[in-house]
Amino acid sequence: MGDREKKTVLFEQVARVGKALGSGKRLELLDLLAQGERSVEHLAAAAQLGVSTTSAHLQVLRQAGLVNARREGTWVHYGLAGLDVYRLFEQLRNVAGDRVADVGRAREDYLDSGRPAAIPPTQEVSRDELLTRVGAGDVTVLDVRPVEEYAAAHIPGAISIPVEELPRRIDELPSGQQVVAYCRGAYCVLAYEAVALLHAAGRDALRLHEGMLEWRVHELPVESGTTATATAIAADPAR
Amino acid sequence: MGDREKKTVLFEQVARVGKALGSGKRLELLDLLAQGERSVEHLAAAAQLGVSTTSAHLQVLRQAGLVNARREGTWVHYGLAGLDVYRLFEQLRNVAGDRVADVGRAREDYLDSGRPAAIPPTQEVSRDELLTRVGAGDVTVLDVRPVEEYAAAHIPGAISIPVEELPRRIDELPSGQQVVAYCRGAYCVLAYEAVALLHAAGRDALRLHEGMLEWRVHELPVESGTTATATAIAADPAR
């Protein structure tokens, strides 16, 4: 095999990973998987795809080495193969956001919708700031993701109230303290909604910059499991 | 437009960049462009593609915001849109190399060929080490890339001798000093060949880890233009 052929083969192999990133649906699956392990069925529902199609996409991602599968009974749980995969994904989004004008617009379009009022980007707390304030104890950290995701990993000391339960459980939050809400990551709308709800209830609330995913990428401390305040999941017999 | 549609659009936009990375030929073009600006014709020849095909690929890369075009007379010079694009490319290769077993094998296959004897990877100098040794003046730095690439940017103080001229110009190198050869980047074979040639001539020679590209990504100092020792390009009237 000549030099040129070898070079071609080499690039073609790397392109396999590139190809895996070349479908909106697969990126959506990666985004979901970045939040934690998911079953094929769950992914199919969340991405609005047929189960077969989802499975096929997952095979592509797996052959590219971006995700791995773990069998548990009849379920197969997929997950990101590593943090470097998320960094690649993040870098892709950064480059896309910086260089393709439409991406920035689409992102704003998506995040700006579904909220009662626009929340200015200044009402954010950085990760470092949150960490020091948690240490000082002058802030309530609120995790508004679904309980399973909270159980898998959350910011130490955070309280779990999924955003759809927030309106009727708002009293569980200690009054008189500022609340910092967070959700999955930069492309997740849950914390935006939560802050809007808290403001509507007259609470002082901010949003954590980005979310859990980036928290993990920066290798900041996490806690897992349920807590006493998260009463909703205590009744779940599966755990 | 509903939330779901917006999300789909957003991911589809990002996927445009992913798609651009999903072809071996385009990755090859990116690799070439990472070395510096190139014309369509040059790229077509280097990647063994038709000019029309090359142009089409370049359009894809440009629409993804990965490269930009600069017109100069009838020539159009393409170049990487920014260092973040190279970082993305690099991250892609890293993930590919780590996760897809075949990539590591293909890479070794490619780099191990065309040299008289295998050069152990230990005969490398790190960037930091080279910088301090250049400061101390106890090393000759040799740039074996084509003269145009040397002229565009090179390590300060480096001498330019393209690898194909090295056998007959080896005497231009000061004797008694160790030579550190470098070329384009991690996937470039020129420096491997150069070190083999130098060893065959009884010289003490090492290879710089990776190459010029990574040197620039790490924002280390570069010099541009020609030098007195690079006599071959002094006659070029275009400069």
Add this chain to the structure above:
DNA sequence: CCACTATTCTAGACTTCTTTGGAATACTGG
């Protein structure tokens, strides 16, 4: 060992990429 479930495989229709050669365009120099 059988019924059941989650997942993967298969085949076919459909769409989207890739490549090619030739025509059209953009620019230079006389």
Add this chain to the structure above:
DNA sequence: CCAGTATTCCAAAGAAGTCTAGAATAGTGG
């Protein structure tokens, strides 16, 4: 303004990816 050159556009053929529905597989629980 014309000849010449580099590049892009265009149309068509072939290759490859995407999706769907239904069959096959792997594992669980009785």
